[in-house]
Amino acid sequence: MLIPIAYIEQNYGENISFKFPKYKLVLFLFSLIALYGSIGFIVGDYYTQQGLEKKDESLLLKSANMRKDYIGWWKLGILYREEKKYKKSMSAFIKSLEFAPFNPYTYSQIGYIYIKLKKYDKAILFYKKALDILPWSKTFQKNIYWLKRIKRDKG
Amino acid sequence: MQKFKKYLPFLILLNPLIYSSLFYESFLSPKYLFFILLLPFTIISIKFKEKLSIFTLIFFLLLSYFIFLDIKHIDSYYFLFLGLILYYISLLNIFSENPNYKIIKKFIIFNSILISIEGLVAYLSGFNSVGFVGSHKFSAMICLIALNEILYLDFKKWYSWILLIFISAYLITDSSLAIRLGIAIIFILRFYSLFKDNKYLRFSIIIFFLLISIFLLNNRYNSNRNSYDFRKEVWMSSLRMFLDNPFGIGMNNFQDVYNLYRSKREFLYRGENTVVENAHNDLITTIVEGGIPVLIILLVFFIFLFRIALKMIRNNDFKSIWDYVLLFCFH
Numbered sequence: 001m002l003i004p005i006a007y008i009e010q011n012y013g014e015n016i017s018f019k020f021p022k023y024k025l026v027l028f029l030f031s032l033i034a035l036y037g038s039i040g041f042i043v044g045d046y047y048t049q050q051g052l053e054k055k056d057e058s059l060l061l062k063s064a065n066m067r068k069d070y071i072g073w074w075k076l077g078i079l080y081r082e083e084k085k086y087k088k089s090m091s092a093f094i095k096s097l098e099f100a101p102f103n104p105y106t107y108s109q110i111g112y113i114y115i116k117l118k119k120y121d122k123a124i125l126f127y128k129k130a131l132d133i134l135p136w137s138k139t140f141q142k143n144i145y146w147l148k149r150i151k152r153d154k155g
Numbered sequence: 156m157q158k159f160k161k162y163l164p165f166l167i168l169l170n171p172l173i174y175s176s177l178f179y180e181s182f183l184s185p186k187y188l189f190f191i192l193l194l195p196f197t198i199i200s201i202k203f204k205e206k207l208s209i210f211t212l213i214f215f216l217l218l219s220y221f222i223f224l225d226i227k228h229i230d231s232y233y234f235l236f237l238g239l240i241l242y243y244i245s246l247l248n249i250f251s252e253n254p255n256y257k258i259i260k261k262f263i264i265f266n267s268i269l270i271s272i273e274g275l276v277a278y279l280s281g282f283n284s285v286g287f288v289g290s291h292k293f294s295a296m297i298c299l300i301a302l303n304e305i306l307y308l309d310f311k312k313w314y315s316w317i318l319l320i321f322i323s324a325y326l327i328t329d330s331s332l333a334i335r336l337g338i339a340i341i342f343i344l345r346f347y348s349l350f351k352d353n354k355y356l357r358f359s360i361i362i363f364f365l366l367i368s369i370f371l372l373n374n375r376y377n378s379n380r381n382s383y384d385f386r387k388e389v390w391m392s393s394l395r396m397f398l399d400n401p402f403g404i405g406m407n408n409f410q411d412v413y414n415l416y417r418s419k420r421e422f423l424y425r426g427e428n429t430v431v432e433n434a435h436n437d438l439i440t441t442i443v444e445g446g447i448p449v450l451i452i453l454l455v456f457f458i459f460l461f462r463i464a465l466k467m468i469r470n471n472d473f474k475s476i477w478d479y480v481l482l483f484c485f486h
Binding site: 070099100101102103104105133134136137138139 | 410411412414415417419422423427428430
């Protein structure tokens with residue numbers, strides 16, 4: 001560890017001037033705006049990691065509000081689904097769709113929740129939406145096939 | 156400034172803490188902290204050339220256009236904006252003639268040594284490295300800056316050799332083709348400038364490197380064919396995305412919109428429940444997300460850089476031109 005420090009110490013601090021022209025100030029302001037904007041994402045991402053580790057809903061909710069991207073709501077939706085809080089889970093997934101409307105896996109998650117709620121018509125609808133985006137998915141095709149069979153058997 | 160100087164060694168000493176994988180990658184990862192520490196430092200040190208300042212203005216005006224392409228992802232835009240600004244600032248540093256840049260270069264070298272040690276330990280122990288900007292390619296890019304500097308060090312000093320060994324080890328163990336290409340160009344230019352008086356030797360060095368590269372690239376292509384095929388599919392889909400959305404799909408929206416353009420072959424190759432986060436090429440991802448305005452920015456940018464590079468070749472200024480190699484080490 002001493003080697004690099006020794007290297008840095010060489011000629012350290014030579015000819016330092018401290019001028020701050022106006023155009024640099026503009027650049028600095030841009031950077032500050034960027035930093036301000038990214039703080040939400042950075043802190044939100046930290047809460048996501050913590051929330052997933054501790055399986056803490058409040059932390060994940062905080063993170064989803066701060067990150068403002070689909071991942072935060074997705075992770076929250078998965079946690080709610082695992083805890084069998086299906087309605088909350090669905091609203092988290094719908095919120096996630098606002099940020100990523102073409103994510104087929106979000107539609108399939110909503111479809112899965114409708115299966116759990118025994119609303120097979122709506123489940124088929126969401127799996128079909130997922131299949132529209134990814135027509136080659138065998139999982140979605142199989143799910144729709146089985147859901148149709150269950151619906152037919154139940155009458 | 157005197158006060159600022161006092162704190163610099165402490166900042167440098169803090170670095171091992173930043174690199175410790177005990178911290179969460181997301182929050183205290185070097186990708187944020189390094190730049191946050193470097194930012195005030197860098198801005199102070201920039202000395203604009205006249206042309207560069209005009210170019211900066213154009214760059215920021217056009218950048219603001221594609222930041223507001225889609226207001227929904229405003230935080231993500233800021234995040235990307237930050238990255239682009241910092242990338243740009245680091246480029247300006249490369250061209251800066253300000254002597255303060257020396258300190259930043261040393262700071263970069265110091266960081267690259269830490270990365271190289273971390274990378275080497277990760278390689279030998281089998282544990283994954285946290286990385287520098289979340290990507291081993293970026294860390295290798297920083298190492299390339301250091302390599303360039305180290306080649307100009309006084310090799311009578313023993314620690315220069317240790318630095319060279321560490322950083323070379325990191326770069327060699329990196330899997331990125333772009334990084335290997337970067338190293339090759341650095342060495343070609345190094346030999347080229349060493350024998351600039353001997354025309355025949357200079358010519359034969361280039362032929363030698365070209366011949367070697369044919370074998371190396373061929374071997375690399377055959378051993379990793381699936382990866383190339385996958386990329387080809389993604390790039391073709393990206394082209395379709397660009398043609399359908401000439402003014403861009405919005406920043407950070409690649410992963411989402413790509414689902415609509417995903418080809419059957421690529422999907423079957425990757426399997427179910429997989430997502431493609433980017434085009435596996437930074438240039439293509441940025442152009443698809445930003446559209447024609449971004450394409451124009453990048454074209455102007457590269458033409459500008461190419462012209463400076465040509466001037467440097469004419470002036471036999473090979474030390475500076477090495478820095479250009481870094482620009483092409485995209486992911």
